[in-house]
Amino acid sequence: MTGESTHNPRGDYSGMRPDFTVDQAWERYSPEEHALWRRLYARQAALVPLYACSEYLASLRALDSAQAIPRFDEVNARLAAATGWTLVAVPGLLPDRAFFEHLANRRFPVTVWLRKPEEFDYIVEPDVFHDFFGHVPLLFDPVFADYLQAYGRGGLKADALGAIEMLARLYWYTVEFGLIETGEGIRAYGAGILSSGGELPYCVQSPEPKRIGFDLLRIMRTRYKIDTFQETYFVIRDFAELFEATAPDFSPYYAQLRGAELVGPGETLSGERLHGPGP
Ligand code: HBI
Ligand code: FE
Numbered sequence: 001m002t003g004e005s006t007h008n009p010r011g012d013y014s015g016m017r018p019d020f021t022v023d024q025a026w027e028r029y030s031p032e033e034h035a036l037w038r039r040l041y042a043r044q045a046a047l048v049p050l051y052a053c054s055e056y057l058a059s060l061r062a063l064d065s066a067q068a069i070p071r072f073d074e075v076n077a078r079l080a081a082a083t084g085w086t087l088v089a090v091p092g093l094l095p096d097r098a099f100f101e102h103l104a105n106r107r108f109p110v111t112v113w114l115r116k117p118e119e120f121d122y123i124v125e126p127d128v129f130h131d132f133f134g135h136v137p138l139l140f141d142p143v144f145a146d147y148l149q150a151y152g153r154g155g156l157k158a159d160a161l162g163a164i165e166m167l168a169r170l171y172w173y174t175v176e177f178g179l180i181e182t183g184e185g186i187r188a189y190g191a192g193i194l195s196s197g198g199e200l201p202y203c204v205q206s207p208e209p210k211r212i213g214f215d216l217l218r219i220m221r222t223r224y225k226i227d228t229f230q231e232t233y234f235v236i237r238d239f240a241e242l243f244e245a246t247a248p249d250f251s252p253y254y255a256q257l258r259g260a261e262l263v264g265p266g267e268t269l270s271g272e273r274l275h276g277p278g279p
Contacts, residue, residue, distance in 0.1 A: 009091075009092045009093040009125060010092050010113070010125055011090075011091035011092030011093075011111065011112075011113055012091050013091045013092075016090070016091055019088075019098065019101070019102070020090050020091070020094050020095075020098045020109070021088045021089060021090055021109075022089050022090065022091055022112060023089060024071070024072050024073075024089040024112055025112070026069070026071045026072075029068075029069050029114070033069060033114045034067075034068045034069055036114060036115075036117055036120075037068060037069045037114060037128075037129065038066065038067060038068070039120070040120065040129045040133070041065065041066050041129075041133065042066070043197050044133055044194070044195065044197065044200075045060075045066060047197065047200050047201065048060065048194060048200070050201075050204075051187060051188050051193075051200045051201060051203075051204045051278075052187055052188050052189070052194055052200075053180045053182055053187040053188065053189045054182065054187075055137075055138065055141045055144070055189070055239070056137045056138055056141075056188075056189060056194065057137075059136075059137035059138065059139075059140040059141065060133075060137045062078075062140070063075065063136065063137060065132070065133075069114065069128060069132075070132060072087040072088075072089055072110060075087055075136065078140075079136075079139060079140065082139075082140045082142075083106075083139060083140060083141070083142055083145040084106055084145075085106045085107070085108055085139045085145055086106065086107050086108070087107075087108050087110045087136065088102060088107045088108070088109055088110065089109075089110060089112045090109040090110065090111055090112070091111070091112065091113075092111050092113070092125060092126070093111075093125055093126065094109055096155065096159060096164055096168075097156070097159055099152075099155070100152045100153075100155030100156045100159065101152070101156065102152065103148055103149060103151060103152025103153075103155065104149060104152035104153045104155070104156055105149075105152070106145070106149050108131075108135060108136070108139055108148075109131075110128060110131040110132055110135075110136070111125075111126050111127050111128050111130075111131050112128060113127055113128060114127055114128050114129060115127045115129065121197060121198065122196075122198075124226065124227065129195060130191065130192070130195040131191075133194065133195050134190075134191025134192065134194045134195035135175075135191040138189060138191075141239060143238075143239035143240055143242075143243055144189075144239045144242070144243075146243050147174075147239060147242045147243040147246060148175065150243065150246040150247075151167075151170070151171060151175070151246065154167060154246060154250060155167055157250070157251075158250065158254070161251060161254055163250070163254040163258075166220040166221070166250075166253075166254060166257055167220070167250075169219055169220050169221070169222055169223075169224060170216070170219055170220055172192075172224050173219045173222065173224070173232075173233070173234045174190065174214075174219070174234070174236070174242060175190060175191060176190045176191055176192035176193075177190040177192050177193055177203070177224075177230050177233060178190040178233070178234065178235075178236060178242075179203060179204070179211060179233045179234065179235045179236070180235065180236050180237075180238070180239075181235055181236070181237055181238075181275075185204075185278035186204055186211065186235060186275060186277075186278040187204065187278070188200060188203055188204060189236075189239075198229070199229050199230070202229050203229070203230070203233055204277065204278040205277050205278055206277060207276075207277050208231075209229070209230060209231055209232060209233055210231065210232045210233070210266065210268055210274055211232075211233045211234075211235050211274060211275035211276075211277075212232060212233070212234055212235065212268070212272055212273075212274060212275070213234070213235055213273065213275070214234045214235060214236045214237070214241060214242070214245070215234070216245045216253070217253060217256075217257065218234075218263070218269070219234055220253065220257055221257055221260055221261070221262050221263055222262070222263045222264075222265070223262050223263065223264060223265050224265055225265050230265070231265045231266030232265060232266060232267075232268075235275050
């Protein structure tokens with residue numbers, strides 16, 4: 001965790017294995033929790049066709065998880081065949097190193113607990129709805145899947161170089177809040193947006209936020225807020241652009257950026273071209 005959080009993480013970390021995994025214990029979800037899942041799912045499922053990228057939508061439909069909190073082991077059989085990724089159940093937020101270690105080995109940590117009904121609209125920490133609805137569909141996309149693994153490997157290196165903050169910003173502005181250009185205009189692929197009822201229409205349609213073309217070094221020096229809609233989004237052309245950006249060794253970037261000034265969450269730099277809102 002990157003120092004954003006001022007409280008202890010939620011979740012039961014008492015019975016976990018050394019790699020922070022637990023059993024999902026699917027039988028323990030209550031009927032009320034499955035009902036809350038159905039409500040969360042129905043709200044988001046009505047929005048994503050308008051605002052999410054097609055790669056995400058195709059996989060979400062195939063996952064067919066509208067009726068109940070999914071069983072990770074059932075999804076794993078299909079995910080392994082598609083891209084070789086595995087979902088692992090975890091108690092909640094993991095320390096950076098443990099998180100990167102999973103991603104580097106094509107394992108995606110999915111939180112087991114579901115939010116409370118009063119947190120329907122907003123939750124700070126990832127729960128099973130955010131992790132599953134937001135992140136899991138794109139694990140079926142081969143190029144995005146490779147990007148996420150490359151990110152995990154980069155994270156382990158960044159940890160050794162004391163550069164986790166720069167890499168955390170990359171995760172934030174791509175995996176969590178990324179936008180993508182499509183034939184139908186700008187769409188969302190970031191899990192933080194895809195799992196949010198309010199931010200999903202906002203990020204595509206609102207004239208308020210800035211939308212800037214993907215720029216690795218710009219992202220790595222852009223601060224972010226975790227408790228409001230984003231003021232700036234970065235737009236990729238396709239997932240290949242994302243994956244290719246992770247090919248070089250980042251060490252010279254880190255060295256260069258260490259002296260550089262940070263950019264505020266809503267700041268634009270001179271000469272930056274902004275994308276307009278979508279349809
Ligand atoms: N742990 N379970 C979980 N999920 C995350 O998204 C996550 C995490 N630990 C650290 C983390 N994210 C980020 O701070 C890193 O990408 C830097
Ligand atoms: Fe997330």
